[in-house]
Amino acid sequence: MDPSKQSYLTKKVISIGVVSELTGLSERQIRYYEERKLIFPKRTDRGTRKYSFSDVEILVEIANKMEDGIQTTELRREMNKHKDREKENNIKKSMIRGQMNAHFNRKNKPL
């Protein structure tokens, strides 16, 4: 929950050459996975891609799946499932939060 720790994970600051070294993937592969909507680097003013450590982790997972012979289309479906599940969870969380607020507002702020 430390916001600074979070930003180290998600801040997009790594260029494609370093990502290539970190993941063992070629730059061609990394760009291709972006084309297939599996990864979403930020772009600087003049168009160079910047990745986060989180992106690097995703790429390592992609590399593993690809080795297993899974196609990029299937991978995209899988990732969307994960995303949907997260959305679900966020909805549940905000509902719970709403209940909590309602509860405490009734007891503590009976304005």
Next chain:
Amino acid sequence: MDPSKQSYLTKKVISIGVVSELTGLSERQIRYYEERKLIFPKRTDRGTRKYSFSDVEILVEIANKMEDGIQTTELRREMNKHKDREKENNIKKSMIRGQMNAHFNRKNKPL
């Protein structure tokens, strides 16, 4: 203590241009602070500097001190003090560890 979290902080993957944006310092300033032994980027095979998030934090602190009119020489002394204090602590820690080991070895492994 999570080693992966640690590596996000200390892994040297950020190029000087991004560090410049992140800190608000010019590339000239960043290189100069290296010349004055205040910061220690890694070098890639062909000599380009790579910084960690930890380095970025240090640079921000340096920037603040410089605004206060402190000279780089003083800053280096300060940093060495910190380093010495850390060394002290590490010595103490390993001594305590040694005592602990001795203690438990006596009780549990009376070989």
Next chain:
DNA sequence: CGTGTAAGGAATTCTGACACG
């Protein structure tokens, strides 16, 4: 002392395309 800048070279990254399969 700390920082700006112009200089020239080397390395990086980008895109669109052709290739193989």
Next chain:
DNA sequence: CGTGTAAGGAATTCTGACACG
């Protein structure tokens, strides 16, 4: 489908130096 590669251009980074103060 996934990836390699050559092509040409644009942007990045590097070092050593001169400048101001």
